[in-house]
Amino acid sequence: MPNAFISGTGSSIPERVVTNQDLVDTYGIDSDDAWVQKRTGIKTRRFTEPGTGTTELGADAGAKAIAAAGLQPQDIDMILAATISPEYAFPGIGVTIAEKLGLCEGSGATFVPAMDIRNQCSGFVYGLSTAAAMVQSGAHKHVLVIGSEIHSAALDLSTRGRTIASLFGDGAGAVVVSATDEDRGVRSWKLGSDGRHAEVLCQKIWDMRQRPFIPVDEDGYGRVSPEMMYAHMDGRQVFRHAVERMCTVTMQICLENGVTGDEVDLFMFHQANMRINQFVAKQLAIPEDKLIHNIDKYGNTTAATIPLLIDEAVRTGRLVPGMKVACVAFGSGFTWGATLIDW
Numbered sequence: 001m002p003n004a005f006i007s008g009t010g011s012s013i014p015e016r017v018v019t020n021q022d023l024v025d026t027y028g029i030d031s032d033d034a035w036v037q038k039r040t041g042i043k044t045r046r047f048t049e050p051g052t053g054t055t056e057l058g059a060d061a062g063a064k065a066i067a068a069a070g071l072q073p074q075d076i077d078m079i080l081a082a083t084i085s086p087e088y089a090f091p092g093i094g095v096t097i098a099e100k101l102g103l104c105e106g107s108g109a110t111f112v113p114a115m116d117i118r119n120q121c122s123g124f125v126y127g128l129s130t131a132a133a134m135v136q137s138g139a140h141k142h143v144l145v146i147g148s149e150i151h152s153a154a155l156d157l158s159t160r161g162r163t164i165a166s167l168f169g170d171g172a173g174a175v176v177v178s179a180t181d182e183d184r185g186v187r188s189w190k191l192g193s194d195g196r197h198a199e200v201l202c203q204k205i206w207d208m209r210q211r212p213f214i215p216v217d218e219d220g221y222g223r224v225s226p227e228m229m230y231a232h233m234d235g236r237q238v239f240r241h242a243v244e245r246m247c248t249v250t251m252q253i254c255l256e257n258g259v260t261g262d263e264v265d266l267f268m269f270h271q272a273n274m275r276i277n278q279f280v281a282k283q284l285a286i287p288e289d290k291l292i293h294n295i296d297k298y299g300n301t302t303a304a305t306i307p308l309l310i311d312e313a314v315r316t317g318r319l320v321p322g323m324k325v326a327c328v329a330f331g332s333g334f335t336w337g338a339t340l341i342d343w
């Protein structure tokens with residue numbers, strides 16, 4: 001059985017930087033920098049300009065990951081794309097990313113399978129695990145895993161929506177998972193979900209139990225109330241469950257691999273809130289220098305947080321071969337997961 005290792009990484013970060021003060025000055029939100037920084041650790045986030053879609057960010061990050069792996073897009077056997085902000089209700093972004101990578105036309109057309117993963121902030125860890133299983137089984141040699149999000153289009157950028165609007169940002173990260181005979185790569189994964197809490201953090205938009213699924217006005221236009229249109233979150237419940245699940249799943253993945261926390265060189269936690277991660281680190285006695293962050297710069301980019309962390313760590317030399325890395329995520333669903341990688 002081949003091992004599955006990360007052979008290349010890439011990122012796509014929108015240029016426009018939005019500070020906490022910009023939320024006040026540009027959007028008129030009754031907020032303040034000190035509140036957001038103290039509660040979340042976020043200083044800035046990035047917003048894309050109108051006209052750019054999740055597919056573009058994802059394809060850009062994906063192309064960079066493929067190049068970093070020393071491969072051509074035509075070498076990719078499968079695409080797994082994690083997002084909660086696809087351009088359309090359907091189809092997902094995996095197929096349009098494949099098209100943007102040139103895999104559907106001309107002599108380079110390979111028409112590879114492309115699959116979207118709908119596991120919110122845990123989407124990348126679910127994708128990485130699925131890719132590793134595909135590679136280890138021998139089914140595929142190179143699987144592209146992408147986390148791509150454009151939140152700025154769907155935030156309630158007003159005082160009414162300030163709790164959620166101050167948390168999220170746009171961005172995409174990608175990795176190529178490749179087969180190797182070397183003794184390295186994704187060792188194992190542990191995934192979980194608890195759908196009893198689906199409505200604690202959700203964006204409804206429509207309700208398929210209604211006829212029609214979106215109420216229609218007399219002119220035939222669908223009308224969506226703000227409660228349905230924007231995400232809803234009980235922040236305190238999310239916080240509590242995130243700490244509990246992230247602690248447990250980190251311990252489980254270490255135990256399963258016979259590894260102590262001391263033997264892990266880097267912990268890459270999902271970037272929902274700096275305080276959640278500090279809480280988890282404290283509970284598990286993880287020293288601060290083993291934990292890396294990007295929430296201060298990018299906010300919560302959902303499925304993109306961990307591949308963005310990985311790519312930056314690789315590019316800055318923070319992550320080098322021989323290191324042991326634990327990626328841990330928690331998100332809406334609730335869903336959670338962890339993977340242990342020998343880099």
Ligand SMILES: CC(C)(COP(=O)(O)OP(=O)(O)OC[C@H]1O[C@@H](n2cnc3c(N)ncnc32)[C@H](O)[C@@H]1OP(=O)(O)O)[C@@H](O)C(=O)NCCC(=O)NCCS
Nearest residue numbers: 031032035039121162163166235236238239272273330331
């Ligand atoms: C969202 C979160 C930061 C809120 O912190 P909190 O201490 O629970 O704060 P509350 O929601 O109780 O709000 C306290 C007050 O601050 C206000 N507030 C919310 N956002 C604000 C902002 N951006 N600026 C200023 N005040 C704000 C609230 O309106 C509330 O005011 P009120 O008491 O007058 O109603 C925190 O609950 C959290 O981080 N939860 C986890 C969220 C998360 O990780 N989500 C993604 C998971 S993948």
